[in-house]
Amino acid sequence: MSLDYATLELLRQSHPAWRLLRSEHAPLVASFLQRVFIAPNVRVMTQADLAEALEDELYGLRERLGAAAFPKSALDYLNDWAANDKGWLRKYYAQGSDEPHFDLMPATEKAIAWLETLAERSFVGTESRLLTLFELLKQMSEGSESDPQARIAELQRRRDEIDAEIARVLSGDLPMLDATGLKDRFQQFTTLARELLTDFREVEHNFRGLDRRVRERIALWEGAKGALLEEIMGERDAIADSDQGRSFRAFWDFLMSSRRQEELTTLLERVLALPPVLELRPDVRTRR
Structure with a gap:
């Protein structure tokens, strides 16, 4: 996808993930939904359970920030987050149930995943990424080779490498x-x-x-x-x-x-x- 001005402006106006990051309540939305959906790998929650969890979250925040910080009820916030102009949650009725259920929308998970990348990491590995890229290139190159002799030559080379590694291990050299x-x-x-x-x-x-x-x-x-x-x-x-x-x-x-x-x-x-x-x-x- 081209990240030209027109494309980015359209995404800024219409994409739910960008709307979430621009939202005044983004810290509440992202932290709460990450805790109840993503961290425990929960796919669906009933309205009652999700509203109760959010009410507890709001109570703690109001104790710290004042009652005016988040004046609406938990259910009002959930319905607002599931509305078409937000699109951060999916509200629906599961088969055989008359109680609303909520699920996280893909764009919301993308936004939260990006926020997680902003945190500093004490260790950033690079070797494994290079090895993964190299291995993918090898798979594409070998998988698209139509010459039988070339494929056989590559398989024989790998067999020789495996035989040499077996010999090293048998001799006591165990990397x-x-x-x-x-x-x-x-x-x-x-x-x-x-x-x-x-x-x-x-x-x-x-x-x-x-x-x-x-x-x-x-x-x-x-x-x-x-x-x-x-x-x-x-x-x-x-x-x-x-x-x-x-x-x-x-x-x-x-x-x-x-x-x-x-x-x-x-x-x-x-x-x-x-x-x-x-x-x-x-x-x-x-x-x-």
């Missing part, structure tokens, strides 16, 4: 990552994990928008049902064949593999028990 290397890589891992959680919410938001558009077309359709079904299924195939659809399908297949799930759990347990990683006080969400 280990030092504490700095472990911290560097774990910091990169947690950054990518947080971004992935944010992506989950945005993909879910996109699916909801697609579902809403399909329902609207069904409600307004005046032709034959067969033609409507054919058109909707054609769009479904187009979505599945799109870049986002293919990427999500590959991600889903990977996630649903029981072998991969077990491997992920084992790796997480082992890494989170390492002393250098414990020093970083990892986010409790990482284990889940």
Whole structure:
């Protein structure tokens, strides 16, 4: 996306994340929603539970800042944050319930994630980022190589490297990552994990928008049902064949593999028990 003046001015006026950062109550909105939704990785809260949590937050702030600091009720603030001119929360009725529920909007999570990057970090790793970039370039280069001989030559080179490493380990030469290397890589891992959680919410938001558009077309359709079904299924195939659809399908297949799930759990347990990683006080969400 080009960040020219016109684009940025449009975003400033219309994007919910920018509206949040410009809001007079941005510290309240961001800190409260981060604490109740993002930190515990909560997807949905009922109106009663969320209003009660916000009322407690407002009470504490009024004790410090005075009663006039936040004069409205918690429910009024929640409805205001979910209104179309704000768009920071989604208010809806869950199936089988007559009580309103609230969920965080993707733009809100993006704004809060950006605010988190402003805090100073005692340790900023760079090696793991360079290695990740290098590995991605290798995957793209090797994955697009159409010459069988070149692919075989690369596989043989990697096999020789593995054989040489096995020989070194058998001879007693066992290279280990030092504490700095472990911290560097774990910091990169947690950054990518947080971004992935944010992506989950945005993909879910996109699916909801697609579902809403399909329902609207069904409600307004005046032709034959067969033609409507054919058109909707054609769009479904187009979505599945799109870049986002293919990427999500590959991600889903990977996630649903029981072998991969077990491997992920084992790796997480082992890494989170390492002393250098414990020093970083990892986010409790990482284990889940």
